[in-house]
Each structure stands twice: as structure tokens, then as C-alpha cells.
Amino acid sequence: MKLVVVSAGLSVPSSTRLLADRLTESTVRRAPGTDVEVIELRDLAVEIAHNFVTGFPGPALESALESVAGADALIVVSPVFSASYSGLFKSFFDVIDKDALTGKPVLIGATGGTGRHSLVLDHALRPLFGYLRAVVLPTGVYAASEDWGAEGLAERIERAAGELVALTAPREEAASAGVPAQDRGDGPAGTTGGAPRTVGSIEDRPLGTGSLKDRVVPFEQQLAALKVR
Template sequence: MKLVVVSAGLSVPSSTRLLADRLAESTVRRVPDTDVEVIELRDLAVEIAHNFVTKFPGPNLEKALESVAEADALIVVSPVFSASYSGLFKSFFDVIDKDALTGKPVLIAATGGTGRHSLVLDHALRPLFGYLRAVVVPTGVYAASEDFGAEGLAERVDRAAGELAALLAPRPTAEVPPQDRGDGPAQGRAPRTVGSVEDRPLGTGSLKDRVVPFEQQLAALKVR
């Protein structure tokens, strides 16, 4: 299982990267056999800009794009600039192939200086990844500066990571009833024969249809 974390933080150290790491750690605790790769967008800023002009990604950007396309799931975290995701964050997902995220589970998160920007998750990030046809987990995580070290953030991180882990966990295959497997009639049920159908309810009574085999229909045509 491959989990790719995309962090758009610009500073070092970065609260955006700190939140991204917490989300990844909580997810890996639930899905142990998971390889985690972190993509720091600040290291790709120049190549992203060149890609818009030349239409060709540089080697580091190309590797990052391949990693995102091959990932089983993504954790994406952006700082809030002007009440939305950062331009660098948006630019990276602008150069990704339009089908790369189709059906891919994505956990969205953001950081900001104040709690007043928490709606960025539903007004900006969720529509973006919905447009890219990703499967966005129900819980997004927003962390303001005062949230780090305070109560509540850890619970939101664990809830979102649990939802992402649930999408990554293998699902048991449902057992198919014998009558639907085609390996014999179910107990107490007569086998169907070619050229006949079972009674079908119709209103308060029932209608019994008799299907004429194709050979008989063909013979009737020859006689005519």
C-alpha cells in the first residue's frame, strides 16, 4: 500500500508539514503495511512554473507526478492564503493529468493563522478534488495556530485518518448464494429448464408463460 502526502508549506519548520505528518502517522497506525512518501511542493516551485510555460515537467516534478498517480491514497495539506488554498498548491494539481486522481481516496487538510478560515476545506479543497473525481473522506482537518497543543485537534486527526484507513482496508468478498453461482439448484428448488419460465406474480394472481423453443419456431417458418 502506498500513501503519498502532499505538503504545500513554505517555511521550515512548517505547521502544514507538522499536520501532514500527524495525519500520516495516524493512518499508518491503522494500515501498518503502508509505505509513505512526502512531497514538499516548495522544492518543486520552480519546476512547476517552468512546466506551465514549456509544457514539460522537470525530473523532480515528473517523479512527484508519477508518485501521485501510482498512490493508493493521498493526504493533501495546504496553508491558507487569501481565504483559499495557496497558489503553489493549486498549481501542482493543475499540472497533474486530469484522470490521475479518479477514484483515489484523498484526505484534505489545511492550516491557517486563525480559526476563521476553517471553511476553506468545504469551500475550496473539497470542490477541487471533487472536480478531479477523487474520493474525498468526509472529515477534513483544519488547524489554526492555536490548535497545536490544544484539545480537539488529535481527535479530528484520528477521525479523518480512520476514514481514510477504512477506504484502504481490503474488503471481504461476499459469498454468492448457490442459485446465483450457476453450480446447481438451491436446496428445495426445482432446476430451471430451457424453454420455460417460472410463475411471476401479477397483481393478486399469477401469469404462467410458455416459451416456444427456437427450433419449433424455425420449423413452423419452413412449413409455411
């Protein structure tokens, strides 16, 4: 599995990067052999701004965008600014291709100075990645200043990492078995490759003895039987 970690922390050291590292370590422990790439957005801030003005990404930004598009899964963590994700975090995902995250599992995380901002996960990050058609994990991880070293944070990290590995494992098994991407269920629930798919329709089922189509009674026959009675 190729895992790309996007950290929008600005300081060094950064609690945002610390949370990203904790989530990554827990994921890799469950999925040995995972190829991990960490993208620090503060190193790309100038190129992101230039991209908005010129319409073209610089070399470092282009490489980061390609890594995100080619990842099997993402871990994304932003600090909280004004009760939402940071402008740098949003700007990075504004310049990425609109289809790059379709069907891609994303573990969301955020850090802040107070627990009062914990709803940023559901009010800001989850809608953003839902709009980008990513598959956002049920468990997001928010870490306030008082959470570090306190009870509960480690459990949330472990639960989120477990969900990420559980979601990506079937994809890895399908890929190793040579299953085409469009048949792996890489799109959102109920789709493959991002396109709607009808599962188990009568036309798709075999017509051998005992098949569903053999057991289907046309509506006209059912109506006629009712009239006879």
C-alpha cells in the same frame, strides 16, 4: 498500501508539514506496512513554473506526478492564503493529468493563523478534488495557530485517519485476492473504474430456480389480471 503525502508548506519548520506528519503517523499506526512518500511542493516550485511555460515537467516534478498517480491514497495539506489554498498547491494539481486522481481516496487538510478560515476545507479543497473525481473523505482537518496543543485537534486527526484506512482496506484486500481493478469499486460511489455500472440488473442475475427473473411478472400479465377483476 502506497500513501503519498503532499505538503504545500513554505517555511521550515512548517505547521503545514507538521499537520501532514500527524495525519500520516495516525494512518500508518492503523495500517502497518504502509509505504509512505512525502512530496514537499516548495522544492518543486521552479519546475512547476517551468512546466506552465514549456509544457514539460522537469525530472523531479515528473517523479512527483508519477508518485501521485500511482498512489493508493493521498493526504494533501495546504496553508491558507487569501481565504483559499496556496497558489503553489493549486499549480501542482493544475499540471497533474486530469484522470490521475479518479476514484482515489484523498484526506484533505489545511493550516491557518485563525479559526475563521476553517471553511476553506469545504469551500476550496473539497470542490477542487471533487472536480478531479477523487473520493474526498468526509472528515477534513483544519489546524489554526490556537489548535496546536488544544483539545479537539487530535480527535479530528484520528477520525480522519480512521476513515482513510477504512476506505482503502477493501481495495487492498481485493488487490491481494487478485480481483481486477475494474471490479474493485475504484471509482466514485456507484461506479467501477470511474465508469457507471448497473448493479444487480435482471440480465446480470443467474436464471436458476428461484432467481429474480423467474419471479418477475410481465406488466402485460399484471394489467390483464386487473381487467379480469
